[in-house]
Amino acid sequence: MKVGVLTGGGDCPGLNAVIRGVVRKGVQEYGYGFVGFKDGWRGPVEGDTVPLDIPAVRGILPRGGTILGSSRTNPFKTENGVRAIKDNLAKAEVDALIAIGGEDTLGVAARLYEEYGIPCVGVPKTIDNDLSATDYTFGFDTAVGIATEAIDRLHTTAESHMRVLVVEVMGRHAGWIALHSGLAGGANVILIPEQRFDVDQVCAWVASRFKASYAPIVVVAEGAMPKDGDLVLKDAVSRDSFGHVRLSGVGEWLAKEIEARTGKEARTTVLGHIQRGGTPSAFDRWLATRFGLHAIDAVRDGDFGKMVALKGTDIVRVPIADATARLKTVDPALYEEAGVFFG
Amino acid sequence: MKVGVLTGGGDCPGLNAVIRGVVRKGVQEYGYGFVGFKDGWRGPVEGDTVPLDIPAVRGILPRGGTILGSSRTNPFKTENGVRAIKDNLAKAEVDALIAIGGEDTLGVAARLYEEYGIPCVGVPKTIDNDLSATDYTFGFDTAVGIATEAIDRLHTTAESHMRVLVVEVMGRHAGWIALHSGLAGGANVILIPEQRFDVDQVCAWVASRFKASYAPIVVVAEGAMPKDGDLVLKDAVSRDSFGHVRLSGVGEWLAKEIEARTGKEARTTVLGHIQRGGTPSAFDRWLATRFGLHAIDAVRDGDFGKMVALKGTDIVRVPIADATARLKTVDPALYEEAGVFFG
Amino acid sequence: MKVGVLTGGGDCPGLNAVIRGVVRKGVQEYGYGFVGFKDGWRGPVEGDTVPLDIPAVRGILPRGGTILGSSRTNPFKTENGVRAIKDNLAKAEVDALIAIGGEDTLGVAARLYEEYGIPCVGVPKTIDNDLSATDYTFGFDTAVGIATEAIDRLHTTAESHMRVLVVEVMGRHAGWIALHSGLAGGANVILIPEQRFDVDQVCAWVASRFKASYAPIVVVAEGAMPKDGDLVLKDAVSRDSFGHVRLSGVGEWLAKEIEARTGKEARTTVLGHIQRGGTPSAFDRWLATRFGLHAIDAVRDGDFGKMVALKGTDIVRVPIADATARLKTVDPALYEEAGVFFG
Amino acid sequence: MKVGVLTGGGDCPGLNAVIRGVVRKGVQEYGYGFVGFKDGWRGPVEGDTVPLDIPAVRGILPRGGTILGSSRTNPFKTENGVRAIKDNLAKAEVDALIAIGGEDTLGVAARLYEEYGIPCVGVPKTIDNDLSATDYTFGFDTAVGIATEAIDRLHTTAESHMRVLVVEVMGRHAGWIALHSGLAGGANVILIPEQRFDVDQVCAWVASRFKASYAPIVVVAEGAMPKDGDLVLKDAVSRDSFGHVRLSGVGEWLAKEIEARTGKEARTTVLGHIQRGGTPSAFDRWLATRFGLHAIDAVRDGDFGKMVALKGTDIVRVPIADATARLKTVDPALYEEAGVFFG
Incomplete structure (x- = not known):
């Protein structure tokens, strides 16, 4: 089993913690191999990869940014983007893909799985905490x-x-x-x-x-x-x-x-x-690490088209589309609750 | 309506944020008066009070410790402790009591309500996060x-x-x-x-x-x-x-x-x-503040014998006894999940 | 002996540490009394004072801002400003004045001493570190x-x-x-x-x-x-x-x-x-505290018209005019030294 | 010109900043080559080296510890230690050595220069700030x-x-x-x-x-x-x-x-x-970086047997022996000054 990993969209403290969690558990418990795709969807579109193994993820837990780089490339807006992805995944002998990103990145993963059968698992990421279907996303704290x-x-x-x-x-x-x-x-x-x-x-x-x-x-x-x-x-x-x-x-x-x-x-x-920027908070490292551990479990279970999500203190799996369907905005009641401190 | 407030047990970052939330909302939205009891249950047992109003809670949000002091006094282990509490609440014309504390402090509040009808609302506090019935307690983060x-x-x-x-x-x-x-x-x-x-x-x-x-x-x-x-x-x-x-x-x-x-x-x-010690994290200030806002709502609703609790991103009310019935310990599965990083 | 204290100009982490150092040593070692003047030179001009004793300075060491408030009032640009100061110092029975501030505040102190014989001691303050005659000022670190x-x-x-x-x-x-x-x-x-x-x-x-x-x-x-x-x-x-x-x-x-x-x-x-804003660094607390201890020593020695300054690891006294004569700017050689890292 | 660099003794935030300063200026301004010796004096004694160039020092400024490792090896207590050093320096074609360390490490450097003519420059390091001849050492802040x-x-x-x-x-x-x-x-x-x-x-x-x-x-x-x-x-x-x-x-x-x-x-x-441990403070990064820049200048000037030191805001050079001759302890007057806050 060989798993590809990519990070897309704006950077966010905790991306490296996810990558580390995925790789540590994948290698040590399941014996998987990994390959990193550079700069979000640009990596699989252009076949730009980096080695991804235990030494590569050593020491990255407390570091902000992403060792895989990021971009806003969208294969559906790139000529022959999807075909290129399929070719490059085959060439790299990748059996499954873990996409870590926000609305755009996850939206691509959902379509690639639903329309083209590419086995994707998502990990939600947004500094703004505006993704539905998860209590929080890492980076926000x-x-x-x-x-x-x-x-x-x-x-x-x-x-x-x-x-x-x-x-x-x-x-x-x-x-x-x-x-x-x-x-x-x-x-x-x-x-x-x-x-x-x-x-x-x-x-x-x-x-x-x-x-x-x-x-x-x-x-x-x-x-x-x-x-x-x-x-x-x-x-x-x-x-x-x-x-x-x-x-x-x-x-x-x-x-x-x-x-x-x-x-x-x-x-x-x-x-x-x-x-x-900078080092993630302890909460974000905990959340991101657990997201990584559960994302690789989803791969092992063949549970594709799903993303990991936080519900209370549990990590669960939900359809990717649940997260990207609509923006999670501040409830008016919650804003009103804060109003007691205004003025 | 006059409400007494006390903090018991070990100190914990966020206690002052709870007090501030209680008082700000109680005064501004409901027009309540407040009185602070000193050093946990010692305050109502001995009738030791301090004024508690909006100026008293100004600037305390980011400060660790508790402006009300704390102790481990247990009225049920103090001669005539409960009687003294009843007398002192009457003397101070207190209509309801908000007790902020851990297992011991909340246990007393539950018994005072159940056995003696003293109208208590609880706010859970433990640095160790080992109280049941709430996802997290402030101070832990x-x-x-x-x-x-x-x-x-x-x-x-x-x-x-x-x-x-x-x-x-x-x-x-x-x-x-x-x-x-x-x-x-x-x-x-x-x-x-x-x-x-x-x-x-x-x-x-x-x-x-x-x-x-x-x-x-x-x-x-x-x-x-x-x-x-x-x-x-x-x-x-x-x-x-x-x-x-x-x-x-x-x-x-x-x-x-x-x-x-x-x-x-x-x-x-x-x-x-x-x-x-020291200033609470942003998460703990948020949680503690919301606990305070919801505790005073419970008082307004006459919903006594309850404590506020975090469930996902919501603040809910649960019977105090749910929190004190048993210690919330680490699930073996969760500990095993972390084991991938050992060695 | 009664000593007035004021803080002028922009706020700067460490102001409170200076005030605390002055008062603790003045009261405990020399038995002096103190009075705080509000908002820089506005205090002595308008006779606006606050009590200043050991309880007043308790707990202020780690706090940014200044308990005495600040302003940019200049008595030499205020009608009858100097006369008002003399009157108000006499009324408050103040024997000496410690002025904590930057170029403007210290410049006033120097003129008050030189032209009107008002016994002033200065403590240099500038976040920008641009005062001459001292290696560093607190707040800068x-x-x-x-x-x-x-x-x-x-x-x-x-x-x-x-x-x-x-x-x-x-x-x-x-x-x-x-x-x-x-x-x-x-x-x-x-x-x-x-x-x-x-x-x-x-x-x-x-x-x-x-x-x-x-x-x-x-x-x-x-x-x-x-x-x-x-x-x-x-x-x-x-x-x-x-x-x-x-x-x-x-x-x-x-x-x-x-x-x-x-x-x-x-x-x-x-x-x-x-x-x-915010709490001063350990270095700034150390420097500001020592400035305070040495400023009150200057008062005790009757060494007026002087300000305290840092030279290496020593606190020394220099004429206030040495600090305000010219701005301390970055030496071209120092800037060039940093140039190796450009590009 | 080829320069060897080593770090000895306990680790200390700022060691990497020194190394970076030395290499950046040495390469960019003087065109020197560098070699890193591993684990203090063990490196030159055993001929254990690592490449040291601009890519090697990229990103290390904010990181605690030392990329060169450290030890307490003393060549004068190692059989044929000095001879081994001479051989290994010759083999590595090293023309000068920069030794970053405390009393022990610098003491070795001083003897190697004085007794055997090995061209050494010292950079003082001690978390405890107890080295003479410099106002402060990095790591202390x-x-x-x-x-x-x-x-x-x-x-x-x-x-x-x-x-x-x-x-x-x-x-x-x-x-x-x-x-x-x-x-x-x-x-x-x-x-x-x-x-x-x-x-x-x-x-x-x-x-x-x-x-x-x-x-x-x-x-x-x-x-x-x-x-x-x-x-x-x-x-x-x-x-x-x-x-x-x-x-x-x-x-x-x-x-x-x-x-x-x-x-x-x-x-x-x-x-x-x-x-x-951990990232150095801004002060320590500034001091350590400047120590590095001035140490390589001493090499360029052929000013061996010297170490860089902080005097006020200047970096100067002093004989290494001045630093190691006696421990810099707290002056009784300084301790007494602090006594006003006791009790």
């Missing part, structure tokens, strides 16, 4: 931890000066990182893509915070949008690849609006890629 | 993170020298911290209280590790015991308050045994109380 | 540590994707944070305010890095400026209060230039205020 | 940071319970880590090897602390000894390789003494090897 630590640090400045501090965190379509880090960090306003915000309401929270104690901290997901955003922000908005309207630099924009409307100074921190 | 970071640091020494490194972590009766941190830290041996270990097997893993790459790291829960421990370790064992045999300083003892049997140098790190 | 950790995290993304990562760090007039964190973080390009940069040279380094291994990380101080900046950047530049030309958002601007000229994707992280 | 973070965590437990917490830190012959981390962490008692401690005095501080606020934290260097230690502690003491009396497990011993004499519970944390 690390990102929330980094954002929370940043908010912690801003509190001391907020205590010493009279400035509004705006923190822009990741989250284009879902506000999980903003919600969790905002709650954990004691933010005074949390703005998420799921609910358009009212700048006047934000300013009212800011004002009430100044009255109650010290300067407010506003956490805003990069995909959050003001009401009437399309009209108000002629130049600042753009459309992303999904055709959604996007506000470029919402943190900076919001800080300026707050300054203009409240007369208070406002400063912005844009955390950017530091949220998805 | 922080402890695992601290232990994992320590193991990370030991790897570089292990790479540079030929020494066995033993890390003793918390866990008297359950090996959750050892298992999670050992897996997340890439330990080569993990020993837990649930399964007596064979020193020769440990030495075999140590030897195989030396052969494969660099020096091994052994994570041992403080409550782990060797096979035949009672006979072998005349002086080192003691009996704890439950009558269980306990090996004092198992980490140090094991290091000496490994040195004697393998001829390799071994060094011990005893993490001790640093695992339960 | 913390800021460098935070920036370095951010750069560390970006490396894993750089390894997994083919993107240029730009990190904008603090430093308007001096590049110390950029230089230290860039060197400690293994950045591939470091840009500082002391030397105008050539965008084509930056792009050449970026290209050579891509060839050698993985994607480059560019650290840029917020005050760094391209050659011909004034002409090229009509809209992006502004003049700060010193009349210096300033490029607003140099990180974002540079990322766009790199994208345009090299065709590679570029992403920006703006660390902002998180560099000056 | 990292160790102090780790110990300080541990002490920070213990404060929250100390606030919540009535327990004495003892932290044993590194430092056999010098108390630098204990002093710096104790001061930075706000410890209530600091005990160092340079001054024998009086257990009754320790208990008095403990008692006064309990009275003033919350439970005390005692930081004790592993080499600290009680007065009359030799007589009192028959079994617990041993003699180290220098013939000095050593108390094994002083932290554990002291906790028991405090319990016995004060009746208060006491708990011990032994940090052990986690103080010398």
Whole structure:
């Protein structure tokens, strides 16, 4: 038995832990051989492989990024992409494929299995935690931890000066990182893509915070949008690849609006890629390692077209399509629950 | 409506986050008043209270420990303890009590409700994660993170020298911290209280590790015991308050045994109380805050005798007795799953 | 003997450690009384004071910000400012004043002593490390540590994707944070305010890095400026209060230039205020504590008009004017030394 | 020109940063070739080498430990050790040797140069900071940071319970880590090897602390000894390789003494090897990198028998013998300065 492994999409702390879990158990318990495909689906499309064995995965558990590299190559948008994959899997004598990735990467795996019978197992990955069918994905806890630590640090400045501090965190379509880090960090306003915000309401929270104690901290997901955003922000908005309207630099924009409307100074921190880099948290290593161990079990069981998922404290298997069918966004009730801390 | 709050047992990162969540929601959404009882059940027994309002909980979210203090006072082992509690609750005009604590603290709350009709709501707390009826308790994630970071640091020494490194972590009766941190830290041996270990097997893993790459790291829960421990370790064992045999300083003892049997140098790190101190992780703040928000909802609903619990990503309510009925120990299958990384 | 204490200018990790050192030694060894003035020079100008004794400084050592608050009030730019200070010091029966702050705050202290005989001792503070006459100021080590950790995290993304990562760090007039964190973080390009940069040279380094291994990380101080900046950047530049030309958002601007000229994707992280917040590093606590202990010794010795300073491992006293006479900028030779790591 | 590099003695965060600095500058600016000797002086004695070039040092800056391995081999205690070194250097065509290590490693380098004319340059390394002739050595700041973070965590437990917490830190012959981390962490008692401690005095501080606020934290260097230690502690003491009396497990011993004499519970944390492992602090990376850059400059200048050293903010060169002549211990005045925080 020979198993191919690839990682696709944006990088995410825990990818290497998955790879290590897959290979350690596959080699030691089942005697499988492995081959790594480089840069997501580009690897099988172009036949670009690297050796993957126990020495190759030694020491990678605590390291961010992915030893296999990543890309956004989509074989269904590449001429003869699927045929090339079939040829290259045959050439590499690969009997099954483990695809670690987000919506796009897993979507390809699901179609390759359903339409072409290529035996794929999926491992869900998204820093944004917006994949359905799993309680959490690895990388999310690390990102929330980094954002929370940043908010912690801003509190001391907020205590010493009279400035509004705006923190822009990741989250284009879902506000999980903003919600969790905002709650954990004691933010005074949390703005998420799921609910358009009212700048006047934000300013009212800011004002009430100044009255109650010290300067407010506003956490805003990069995909959050003001009401009437399309009209108000002629130049600042753009459309992303999904055709959604996007506000470029919402943190900076919001800080300026707050300054203009409240007369208070406002400063912005844009955390950017530091949220998805570096060593995974202990939780993410645990989750990613277990995902790896269970993904190779699915291969052994011939249970293809499935992906591993977290349910409570258990790792289960679900059809890949369950994860990619729709985005997992923040439940309005959950957002409202957090509202007690606003202002 | 006036609500009393107390924290009992060992301290645990997240206690203050619970208190803050309870008070913020209780005051702002329900208009309740609050009173803090000092040092666990000692507070209501002796009528020792502190004011508890929004200013009192400001800034405590990221702080370890508990602003209410803690103790192991048990009113059922105190003369007229229950009567004193009833009197003091009446005197303080307290209509309901939120008890945040582990097995002992919650056990008292359950009996006070069932036997004396005192309206109690519980919030589960244990650094060791060994309470049933909840997926996780706050504090555990922080402890695992601290232990994992320590193991990370030991790897570089292990790479540079030929020494066995033993890390003793918390866990008297359950090996959750050892298992999670050992897996997340890439330990080569993990020993837990649930399964007596064979020193020769440990030495075999140590030897195989030396052969494969660099020096091994052994994570041992403080409550782990060797096979035949009672006979072998005349002086080192003691009996704890439950009558269980306990090996004092198992980490140090094991290091000496490994040195004697393998001829390799071994060094011990005893993490001790640093695992339960300091700022809570983002996950623990999130969990503890939500526990607080839901505990005050249980009070509002008059749903007494219950405690809040985590099920997947939801906070639910379960009878307190479900949590205290039996210790949640590591499932043998889960321990075996980790075994692929041993040696 | 009664001593007033104030903190002025931007906040900086370690301010509280200085205050604690001053008060602990002053009370316990010399039997002095203390009074805190609120918000820098605003306190003595307006007679706004807070009690300052041993209980007031308990637990503040590890906390960022300042318990005394801060502002940029300058009594020499306030009508009757100096007279108000004299009156308020007399009213509070203050015999000496310890002023903790940067160029502006210390400059006021020096003039008050020299021109009006008000007995002042200074403690140097600047996150940017740009004060002369002291090897380091507290806060700087913390800021460098935070920036370095951010750069560390970006490396894993750089390894997994083919993107240029730009990190904008603090430093308007001096590049110390950029230089230290860039060197400690293994950045591939470091840009500082002391030397105008050539965008084509930056792009050449970026290209050579891509060839050698993985994607480059560019650290840029917020005050760094391209050659011909004034002409090229009509809209992006502004003049700060010193009349210096300033490029607003140099990180974002540079990322766009790199994208345009090299065709590679570029992403920006703006660390902002998180560099000056949160708990001080161990080094900064040690330095700030010792500054406090030595500042109160200067008061005891009647050695006014002086500030404490670090020389090697010793705390010495120097005339305040030595620190404020000129900005301590990065020596060209030191910057050149770092150049071996560029590209 | 071909340069050999070796690392000797205990591992220390920053060793890899030195190696990288040496190689990057040597190759890029001077066109030198390099060879790595394995495991300290064992490498040149046995002719055990590894290739050392720019790819070999890529990515090692943030990693603890040493890619060259380490040992305590002393060629002067090995039969024909010096002759073997001369032969192996000739065979490897090595023109100069950079030895990175502590007292022992540097002492060998000094003798090889002085007695046998082997062209050596030294780089000082000691986690304990006890080498003369340099303000600091790399690794020390990292160790102090780790110990300080541990002490920070213990404060929250100390606030919540009535327990004495003892932290044993590194430092056999010098108390630098204990002093710096104790001061930075706000410890209530600091005990160092340079001054024998009086257990009754320790208990008095403990008692006064309990009275003033919350439970005390005692930081004790592993080499600290009680007065009359030799007589009192028959079994617990041993003699180290220098013939000095050593108390094994002083932290554990002291906790028991405090319990016995004060009746208060006491708990011990032994940090052990986690103080010398893991990623170096930003300060240590900066210092180690600059040591590397200046060491290769010394080779270029033919300035042998010297080692690089930190003086203030400058890197200078001093005779190796200046560093190894005597241990740099804590000045009594400095220890007394810290005494204001005891009790």
